[in-house]
Amino acid sequence: MLPFVFSDIGLLTSWEFVVFVAVALAVYYVLPRRPQNLWLLGLSYAFYVAIAATFAVVLLVVSAANFALGQALQLGEKKEKRWLLWLGIILNLLMLLYFKYADFYVPELRSLLMSLGLSADGLASITIRIVFPIGMSYYVLEMISYLVDTHRRQVTATTNFADFALYAAYFPKMLSGPIERAKTFLPKLAEPRVVDNQLMTRSLMLLVLGLVRKTIFADLLIVLIPPNFIGAADAFATSDLVLYIVASCVFLYNDFAGYTNIVRGISGLFGIELTRNFDTPFFIRNFTEGWERWHISLSRWLRDYVYFPLSRALLRRNPKARALNIIAPSMATMIISALWHQVSLSMLVWGSMNGIYLLSERLPTIRGRTVTPLQERPIWRQVVGNALTLTVGLTAFVFFTADSIAAALMFLGNMLNLSMAAPDGRILVIMTISLVLDALQRRWGEFVFVQGPRLVQASLLAGAALILLLRALTDLQATPFIYQGF
Amino acid sequence: MITQETSSIFSTLKLQAPAGVTLAIALALLIALSGLLEGSARLIETTDLIDHPGSVGSFHMHFDPKIAGLRDFAAEQGGVDCIMFGTSMVHRGLNPAVIGPAMQAAGGEALNCYNFGVGGVRPSQIAVFVDLLVAEYQPAVIILGTTAVEYGLADYSPPDGPLIVGAPFIQHGVGNWSLEGWLTHQSQAYRYYSAGEWWFLHRNSWQLSELQRAQLAPDGFGVYPGDPEETLTVPSLRSDRFREEVQYLIIPEEWAALQAILAVEERGVDVILVEMPFVPTYWTVPGQRATYLENFIRPLQSLADQHDAAFIAAPTLDRLPLRYWYDWRHLTVEGSTRYGEWLGWQLAQPPAASR
Numbered sequence: 001m002l003p004f005v006f007s008d009i010g011l012l013t014s015w016e017f018v019v020f021v022a023v024a025l026a027v028y029y030v031l032p033r034r035p036q037n038l039w040l041l042g043l044s045y046a047f048y049v050a051i052a053a054t055f056a057v058v059l060l061v062v063s064a065a066n067f068a069l070g071q072a073l074q075l076g077e078k079k080e081k082r083w084l085l086w087l088g089i090i091l092n093l094l095m096l097l098y099f100k101y102a103d104f105y106v107p108e109l110r111s112l113l114m115s116l117g118l119s120a121d122g123l124a125s126i127t128i129r130i131v132f133p134i135g136m137s138y139y140v141l142e143m144i145s146y147l148v149d150t151h152r153r154q155v156t157a158t159t160n161f162a163d164f165a166l167y168a169a170y171f172p173k174m175l176s177g178p179i180e181r182a183k184t185f186l187p188k189l190a191e192p193r194v195v196d197n198q199l200m201t202r203s204l205m206l207l208v209l210g211l212v213r214k215t216i217f218a219d220l221l222i223v224l225i226p227p228n229f230i231g232a233a234d235a236f237a238t239s240d241l242v243l244y245i246v247a248s249c250v251f252l253y254n255d256f257a258g259y260t261n262i263v264r265g266i267s268g269l270f271g272i273e274l275t276r277n278f279d280t281p282f283f284i285r286n287f288t289e290g291w292e293r294w295h296i297s298l299s300r301w302l303r304d305y306v307y308f309p310l311s312r313a314l315l316r317r318n319p320k321a322r323a324l325n326i327i328a329p330s331m332a333t334m335i336i337s338a339l340w341h342q343v344s345l346s347m348l349v350w351g352s353m354n355g356i357y358l359l360s361e362r363l364p365t366i367r368g369r370t371v372t373p374l375q376e377r378p379i380w381r382q383v384v385g386n387a388l389t390l391t392v393g394l395t396a397f398v399f400f401t402a403d404s405i406a407a408a409l410m411f412l413g414n415m416l417n418l419s420m421a422a423p424d425g426r427i428l429v430i431m432t433i434s435l436v437l438d439a440l441q442r443r444w445g446e447f448v449f450v451q452g453p454r455l456v457q458a459s460l461l462a463g464a465a466l467i468l469l470l471r472a473l474t475d476l477q478a479t480p481f482i483y484q485g486f
Numbered sequence: 487m488i489t490q491e492t493s494s495i496f497s498t499l500k501l502q503a504p505a506g507v508t509l510a511i512a513l514a515l516l517i518a519l520s521g522l523l524e525g526s527a528r529l530i531e532t533t534d535l536i537d538h539p540g541s542v543g544s545f546h547m548h549f550d551p552k553i554a555g556l557r558d559f560a561a562e563q564g565g566v567d568c569i570m571f572g573t574s575m576v577h578r579g580l581n582p583a584v585i586g587p588a589m590q591a592a593g594g595e596a597l598n599c600y601n602f603g604v605g606g607v608r609p610s611q612i613a614v615f616v617d618l619l620v621a622e623y624q625p626a627v628i629i630l631g632t633t634a635v636e637y638g639l640a641d642y643s644p645p646d647g648p649l650i651v652g653a654p655f656i657q658h659g660v661g662n663w664s665l666e667g668w669l670t671h672q673s674q675a676y677r678y679y680s681a682g683e684w685w686f687l688h689r690n691s692w693q694l695s696e697l698q699r700a701q702l703a704p705d706g707f708g709v710y711p712g713d714p715e716e717t718l719t720v721p722s723l724r725s726d727r728f729r730e731e732v733q734y735l736i737i738p739e740e741w742a743a744l745q746a747i748l749a750v751e752e753r754g755v756d757v758i759l760v761e762m763p764f765v766p767t768y769w770t771v772p773g774q775r776a777t778y779l780e781n782f783i784r785p786l787q788s789l790a791d792q793h794d795a796a797f798i799a800a801p802t803l804d805r806l807p808l809r810y811w812y813d814w815r816h817l818t819v820e821g822s823t824r825y826g827e828w829l830g831w832q833l834a835q836p837p838a839a840s841r
Contacts, residue, residue: 029499036498193498197505223687271498426686458511465516470679473666474543 012175012262013215020047021266028270033192040270041162044171048135055133062095062136063168066143067161073150074157081151088147096140099132104343137340138177139168141301146182148305155183163189170272172263176256178275178297185272193271203268205450208464209437210261215471217434218255221247224427230402233414237421241414247427249397250434253281256295280442282435285374285385287357290393298337307333326362331355346399346408353396520675527675540677542670544653545684546646547695548577548604548708553655554677555706556619559600562704566623568599571612571747572631574708575762576603579817580631581826582705588830597627601706606646608636609743614651616747618659620755628755630747631762633815634782637740638731709819710812732774734781741785748793758833759790763800763825765811798832801825 024043028036048056069088073081149155158164167185229236229244260277267274275297284290291299310329338351364371402408440448449460530536539554560566570580582599590596602615616628658667669676685692701709748757769775790797805828810821817825
């Protein structure tokens with residue numbers, strides 16, 4: 001039975017997934033275009049059913065509802081289009097709220113019912129068990145962008161349900177994005193796909209690099225970072241705490257960027273190129289740039305469907321309230337970003353801090369000053385900007401990682417002890433290699449590793465393959481990707 | 487390698503020459519690199535450039551070093567006459583360097599024995615080791631040091647056994663082929679890599695293992711120097727749990743594993759069962775020794791008789807007084823020497839006398 005056979009398929013680094021993709025590609029290459037889409041759709045649902053059949057049902061319902069709404073938006077009158085759009089957005093958000101935030105609202109609901117006089121015994125017999133469908137955080141955002149873009153006439157609602165369902169369910173991106181836009185994704189499904197030498201090379205590079213990032217950097221770091229270093233911060237020296245919080249961020253980056261590279265590589269083999277999600281984020285010079293380089297597909301979604309609409313709306317209502325028109329959209333966007341990740345007070349603090357950081361960079365704009373573009377600033381300012389951005393960014397990251405505000409504050413308090421200890425050289429080595437790879441990509445582009453002489457490329461590939469094979473033999477399936485949890 | 491545009495049925499895959507050249511070079515380099523690494527590793531091993539045998543991937547402080555130790559021992563001695571199996575009680579209790587000469591002095595034959603006692607294992611895992619190592623080294627004799635504790639519900643040891651047996655090295659050895667298992671058997675480079683991974687990822691376990699490896703005699707005996715401050719520790723022998731444990735109820739699966747170990751007699755290997763001694767203060771519950779004899783020793787003797795195996799009971803309590811013990815089941819080096827001299831004499835006696 002499929003669910004049994006592919007029980008580990010949710011892990012993109014499992015052998016089951018390797019077999020799944022190999023079979024998928026072998027069949028895909030001999031099919032004409034239309035059956036290719038149906039084949040991909042079937043595979044995507046089989047993939048999802050293998051994880052949980054109920055998740056696939058939810059996805060199908062969401063896809064059908066949004067497809068119908070898209071048709072209605074395309075054909076409807078101007079007035080009804082507006083409420084149809086809002087209906088669609090609200091329905092999608094309610095879906096997300098219902099499933100994603102159950103842990104938050106179910107206990108509150110239970111308390112409320114009890115306060116209204118329902119007996120505790122009676123409530124105890126009611127079992128509320130809501131399981132969050134993996135990937136929903138991503139495909140719901142895609143559905144909203146589709147409706148908005150249809151309403152804005154930036155995309156023509158598709159009449160082909162299979163293509164639309166594939167847009168929502170496409171298995172390489174379904175678990176954790178990248179969050180694709182219908183206006184760029186759907187045309188790719190309507191055209192013949194070509195996997196030529198260049199795309200094949202780039203896709204394989206992304207695949208190998210993704211595996212290196214995930215199975216070497218991320219999986220090794222997570223073993224080496226003490227799991228309780230925030231909760232038990234008083235047991236560690238300040239230098240260790242700094243190392244562990246930096247390493248945690250490097251781990252998260254390699255885990256998520258590794259995942260994204262893998263799925264982009266796989267998708268490229270199908271002739272469908274997906275959006276880049278990370279662009280050397282440790283070489284940023286301020287926060288504005290940081291949000292353009294970290295989880296790019298989410299940042300751009302928030303920019304296009306939260307920040308810009310809110311800014312425009314505020315500007316229309318009160319063009320003179322310059323400060324408010326800049327402060328409110330930034331803060332709202334960052335808080336929504338935090339809530340998208342998780343509903344918790346510490347996450348809200350993380351979002352608010354990022355909002356404040358972004359605003360601090362826009363203050364000169366509020367005062368009407370012109371700002372020198374980053375690349376035109378002197379090198380020393382760029383270096384200082386990088387150090388400062390990473391330092392305050394990592395301070396906020398403590399709240400992202402901590403279970404509670406109290407734990408985060410305790411951690412930051414312990415940082416003030418200024419005690420020193422010998423650093424764990426293993427963590428430093430892994431982080432250094434990871435950053436060197438980033439530096440090469442920063443300097444010579446994302447596909448630097450397939451640009452040099454053939455012998456250099458082959459040597460790099462052989463070295464990576466040897467290390468990956470050795471890692472695969474030992475614990476390939478050891479650690480699930482973190483961002484599948486969001 | 488694809489040298490021309492592919493067939494027209496491939497509407498999507500349109501690779502043109504020279505596609506695949508880089509992959510082919512990479513594959514060639516990978517093979518060459520693997521060969522170079524293996525050659526270097528073997529050179530390093532034979533010239534002792536690195537004072538480490540590598541790891542077979544169980545990451546167990548006794549098992550991994552002893553697999554390498556046994557290989558070296560057999561190579562140096564031109565084979566191994568006898569392998570001693572058991573738990574940490576055997577690891578620290580049976581000293582081949584004492585038992586062999588004691589046997590010879592008592593008129594017995596000189597046996598070169600290797601101590602393969604491994605901490606935290608039960609007979610069901612020892613049976614797998616026996617199967618594997620008897621097939622590889624074909625010793626004339628195996629000695630199994632054992633107590634009732636290994637067959638009962640009480641679990642005083644960390645659950646290392648299932649982890650060792652689940653390791654690819656063992657699984658490959660018992661017929662479940664895997665690439666990793668094959669590499670642990672065939673490739674010195676892989677054994678170094680495995681040790682490197684152990685060092686890199688599991689630092690505490692590695693340090694403990696290195697400590698144990700430093701205490702390992704060439705014949706596998708664990709020379710635990712002890713801590714001058716260390717005092718004898720005995721479990722709470724008067725607890726209700728202990729009273730329940732000393733009923734010595736035997737788990738059938740473990741008993742069946744013992745029978746499997748004894749079955750190596752059919753492969754021409756002599757089996758000697760040795761009842762490992764406990765600290766004298768272990769025998770505190772009224773009737774405990776009688777229950778032990780009734781529920782464990784008597785069936786053990788009977789089973790040994792059925793398989794034509796020798797059985798040597800533990801010495802009397804006065805032979806190994808309290809000062810020879812680190813804790814309730816581990817002898818000191820001095821204690822193991824005293825016990826080894828006694829056991830060597832026992833082993834040298836004709837079968838009827840030693841039973």
